[in-house]
Every structure is written in C-alpha cells, then in structure tokens.
Amino acid sequence: xxxxxxxxxxxxxxxxxxxxxxxxxxxxxxxxxxxxxxxxxxxxxxxxxxxxx
Amino acid sequence: xxxxxxxxxxxxxxxxxxxxxxxxxxxxxxxxxxxxxxxxxxxxxxxxxxxxxxxxxxxxxxxxxxxxxxxxxxxxxxxxxxxxxxxxxxxxxxxxxxxxxxxxxxxxxxxxxxxxxxxxxxxxxxxxxxxxxxxxxxxxxxxxxxxxxxxxxxxxxxxxxxxxxxxxxxxxxxxxxxxxxxxxxxxxxxxxxxxxxxxxxxxxxxxxxxxxxxxxxxxxxxxxxxxxxxxxxxxxxxxxxxxxxxxxxxxx
Numbered sequence: 001x002x003x004x005x006x007x008x009x010x011x012x013x014x015x016x017x018x019x020x021x022x023x024x025x026x027x028x029x030x031x032x033x034x035x036x037x038x039x040x041x042x043x044x045x046x047x048x049x050x051x052x053x
Numbered sequence: 054x055x056x057x058x059x060x061x062x063x064x065x066x067x068x069x070x071x072x073x074x075x076x077x078x079x080x081x082x083x084x085x086x087x088x089x090x091x092x093x094x095x096x097x098x099x100x101x102x103x104x105x106x107x108x109x110x111x112x113x114x115x116x117x118x119x120x121x122x123x124x125x126x127x128x129x130x131x132x133x134x135x136x137x138x139x140x141x142x143x144x145x146x147x148x149x150x151x152x153x154x155x156x157x158x159x160x161x162x163x164x165x166x167x168x169x170x171x172x173x174x175x176x177x178x179x180x181x182x183x184x185x186x187x188x189x190x191x192x193x194x195x196x197x198x199x200x201x202x203x204x205x206x207x208x209x210x211x212x213x214x215x216x217x218x219x220x221x222x223x224x225x226x227x228x229x230x231x232x233x234x235x236x237x238x239x240x241x242x243x244x245x246x247x248x249x250x251x252x253x254x255x256x257x258x259x260x261x262x263x264x265x266x267x268x269x270x271x272x273x274x275x276x277x278x279x280x281x282x283x284x285x286x287x288x289x290x291x292x293x294x295x296x297x298x299x300x301x302x303x304x305x
Contacts, residue, residue, distance in 0.1 A: 001079045004071075031087065036094045040202055044095065045273030048207070048266045049169045049182070049197040053241040 095202060103204035107178045111151045111162040115301050118224045118289065126298035127287050137189030137260075137286040138225040142181070146173040150181070150188060152196065152206075153220040153227075153297050156213055160300060163206045165221070169197050176203040182246055186260075188221040188228045189286055192248040195263040200270055207266035210279060211235070219262055219281045220297055226289040227297070230262040230281035237268060237277050245278040259283065 009016040143149045150165040166173075169180040179198045186192035198206035219230040238245055245265060248257035260283030268277040287294050293301045 001076045028090070031090060032094055032098065036091055036099065039091065040095065040099070044202045045267055045271070046171050046175075046199075047240060047273040048175065048199055048276070049180070050238065050240060050243050050245055050265055050276050050278075052243055 099202065100205045100208070103176075103202075104206070107163050107204045107206065108160065110148070110178070111164045114148060114151055114164055115162070115222060118222075119301075123302045124289065124293040124298065125302070126295040127292035129295065131291060134286055134288055134291065137228055137283075138288070139187050139190045140223055140225065142183065142187055143167050145183070146170065148178070149223060151222040152179045152198075153222060153300065154213075154218070155296055156217045157209050162222075162300060163198070163204075165196065175199055178204070179206055185246055185263075186248065186257075188223055188262075189225075189260060189283070191260055192257040193246065193250060193261040193263055194221070195246045195265065197265045200266040200268070207264065208270065210264065210266050211268070211270075211277065213279050218284075218294075218296055219264070219279075220294065221262075222301065224289070225286075226291070227287040227294055227301075229284045229286065229294060230260075231284050232279060232281045234280045235277060236280065237275050240273070240276055242276060242278075245276070245280075250278070250280060 006016060006020070009019055011019075140149065145168040146166050148164045148166045151162050152165050153162045155161065164178040165181055166178060167181050168174045168183055174180040175198060179196050182195040182197065185195040188194050200207045200210065213232050213235070215232055215234065217232040219232060221228045221230070236245060236250075244251040244253060245263050247253050247255070248261075249255035249259075250261065250263060262281040262283070264279040264281075265276050267273045268275040292298070
C-alpha cells in the first residue's frame with residue numbers, strides 16, 4: 001500500500017519525501033482538528049456533575 | 054547516460070506482487086499509530102490547546118473588567134472590605150467570572166459560565182450550577198468542570214490541600230475561599246450542592262464553595278467534591294490579592 005504510493009509519486013526521492021511529509025502533516029491536522037474531537041465525545045467520560053437520579 | 058541507467062533499472066525490476074496480507078498488515082499498523090496519536094492528543098495535546106484557549110479567554114475577561122488597567126496588588130494591611138458584593142446569575146452559558154487556583158498552576162485562571170451543559174459550557178471552561186449561590190453570597194456557590202479532555206480544568210483537583218486558596222474573580226473584584234475538605238460521592242450525590250452541603254433544608258449562615266468533577270480520573274464512576282469556606286474579598290478598585298496579583302496583572 002505505502003510502497004505503491006511511493007511508486008506513483010512523481011519526481012526524485014527527495015521530492016517524494018516532501019510530498020509524503022506534507023500528506024502526513026495534512027492528515028495529522030485533520031485528525032487533531034476534526035476527527036479526534038468527534039471521537040472523543042464517545043470514548044471520554046463527559047459526566048462531571050452531580051445530578052438527581 | 055543517466056536516462057539509460059534508469060531505463061535499465063526499471064526493466065530489471067520484477068513486477069511487485071500485491072499481497073492481501075501485506076495491505077492488511079499496513080492497515081493495522083496505521084490503525085495502531087492513529088490510536089496512539091489519539092491517546093497523545095487526549096491526554097496531552099488536546100488539553101494543551103483547549104487549556105490555553107480557556108486561559109486566554111479568562112485573561113481577556115479580566116482585562117475587560119479592569120478596563121485595560123493593570124490591577125495592582127492590594128496591601129496586606131487593608132481596611133475591612135465589608136460584606137462582599139453579590140452579583141445576579143446571568144443567562145445560560147454566559148461567562149461571568151474566572152476561577153483562579155494557585156495550587157493548580159501559577160497561571161491557572163479559567164472562565165466560569167452559567168450552567169453545566171456539556172456542549173455549551175463545560176467544553177469552554179468551568180460551569181456554575183444554576184440555582185446555587187453566586188460568589189460571595191451566603192449559601193453554597195457550586196461549580197463543575199472536566200477532569201479529562203476539553204482542557205481538563207480540574208485534572209489536578211485531588212491535589213488541592215486544606216488551606217489552599219480558591220479565588221473567584223468577577224467584575225466586582227476577587228473573592229477568596231479556603232479549602233476545608235474533600236468528599237467522594239456517587240454521581241447522584243446532589244447533597245454536595247446544598248446551601249449547607251449534605252444537610253438538605255438547613256438554613257445557611259456561611260458562605261461556602263463546592264467544586265465537583267469526576268473521579269477517579271479518566272472515569273466517571275464517582276464524583277469528587279472540594280469544599281471551601283469564604284475568607285474575604287477584594288474590591289477591584291482596591292487591587293488584587295497579592296497571591297495572584299502577578300497573574301491577573303499579566304497582559305496575555
């Protein structure tokens with residue numbers, strides 16, 4: 001999978017490396033900004049208040 | 054020459070076989086890395102981002118109330134400030150105060166909004182239980198905040214010690230409460246919010262504060278309550294308490 005990605009990228013190895021690093025950065029940003037906060041509300045305890053039963 | 058070498062290299066390279074197991078393995082490794090990243094975000098990066106945002110908001114509130122002036126430290130020997138000014142509770146999710154706890158960090162200040170909604174209040178800081186007393190009022194002024202995620206304002210709440218200061222800053226000034234005790238209760242333990250905690254129906258004569266969060270950390274099985282007793286207040290014109298003057302005088 002990643003091998004195939006490396007082969008379809010154009011340019012010499014350092015250009016490919018730059019593209020791959022940019023992809024990783026973009027995916028990480030998307031995870032931190034949107035995906036993690038969304039998933040968080042289902043897996044993290046949200047109850048911090050005392051309430052009537 | 055170089056082109057020739059490259060052509061020969063591609064010719065010589067055998068065609069790679071795509072293996073299902075290989076792709077599956079790479080997917081699993083990717084999933085593992087993403088889960089680790091989530092954990093890192095949850096316990097560290099996310100709280101850093103949200104906590105800083107909450108602190109900045111808190112400092113901005115303080116500056117609005119000081120009208121841009123840097124509050125000076127109040128003199129240790131000062132005239133009796135008299136009974137504290139008590140404000141009225143604002144509408145739901147409106148920020149009206151800051152919570153400042155030196156034990157939780159030299160730069161610990163977080164905004165307080167009315168209400169305890171998970172989505173409209175608690176993700177942006179501290180929530181004030183509706184219907185409980187306002188800061189400085191006779192009775193029990195009660196607050197809740199996250200211990201895990203959304204800036205974790207109360208992550209270190211169990212480190213509070215008897216005698217620690219809890220400051221509430223409002224437009225009127227700073228109210229100082231002193232930690233008296235901790236209690237652990239079930240999630241239904243609303244007695245901690247009573248005007249006299251755990252004595253429903255009793256008529257309050259003291260000014261108390263209760264902070265609640267979940268317990269143990271990272272779970273929601275129990276609630277913990279930190280109780281404090283009113284000590285004094287500092288009208289804004291007279292300067293900030295010396296313990297937190299450096300923080301509330303900070304510009305950002």
